[in-house]
Amino acid sequence: MEKSNSQKKILITGATGFLGGYLCREMFKRGINYSIFIRSPHKAKWFYEQNIEVFRGDISNFEQCRQALENQDILIHLAAATDISNPQINEQINIQGLKNLLQASRQSGIGRIIFLSSTCAGRACRDAYGETKLRGEELLKQSGVDFTIFRPTMIYGKGSKEFDLFVRVIKYSPIVPILGSGKNVIQPVFVEDAIEIIIASISNAVAVGQTYDLAGPAPISFDDFVEMIGQILALRRRTIIHLPAAPFLSMSKLLGKFFAHVPITVDQVLAFTQNTEVDLNPIRQDFNYSPRTLSEGLALVL
Secondary structure, eight states: OOOOTTTOOEEEESTTSHHHHHHHHHHHHTTOOEEEEESOGGGOHHHHHTTOOEEEOOTTOHHHHHHHHTTOSEEEEOOOOTTOOOHHHHIIIIIIHHHHHHHHHHHHTOOEEEEEOOGGGGSSSOOHHHHHHHHHHHHHHTSSSOEEEEEEOOEESTTOHHHHHHHHHHHHOSEEEEETTSOOEEOOEEHHHHHHHHHHHHTOGGGTTEEEEEOOSSOEEHHHHHHHHHHHTTOOOOEEEEEOHHHHHHHHHHHHHHOSSOSSOHHHHHHHHSOOOOOOHHHHHHHOOOOOOHHHHHHHHO
């Protein structure tokens, strides 16, 4: 007899990250049974306090993946080499780690994988992170395991390092530097809207085998994004200066080869110089998706 959704066991990677933290707390509030697979136990205090099962290990280690996935039904794979330009680290975590999880999933009989990719996988210009996310999508499609792929754009909310830094610059500096023309658009999504869709996908049979863009309802230019944040914070009008992206792209590529964490990544530079293009029709149709507007979400966060 097939298990009901409430009986299914779910394993989550990336649980101690920004998105994973929001997702895990919301699933706990709803009484959804899950375990987590993490590298750093010092980040797992809350999970231990709630008596949530914690598997310690690294996705780059196949045997540890196999042990964590044994007797599980669903894998929600959020872990990735985010904010890292180094090609070797992206390969190790985003590709080899996923290969280990897929092999372990097949051996363990995992029925479904929910995979967090990125809209940067669909950009014309991609860095090592975007390339490995795109290749990861292909690995899933060829794996023989049921999957659902989400491609989120920038996810904003309290605790996002990238978003918090952006807000701090606007809040405390009368001059805000923007790479490129400032006219390229992004389509940020509020973190609570993102996790709502991920949770809904657990029981959505229509979503099996599908790839969805996950974004806010409307695009906004970087310049207008700065203005909107300033207005919500009731700041004096900020002076935006536009810096050439090319030197920063060269710098981020060079530093990314030698350091895991750099002041600005190749992917972040490329985001300023390209439009984030998404198609929300599939996710609206299959999930009745109706995300908050950017002004509504920012008002909650700021």
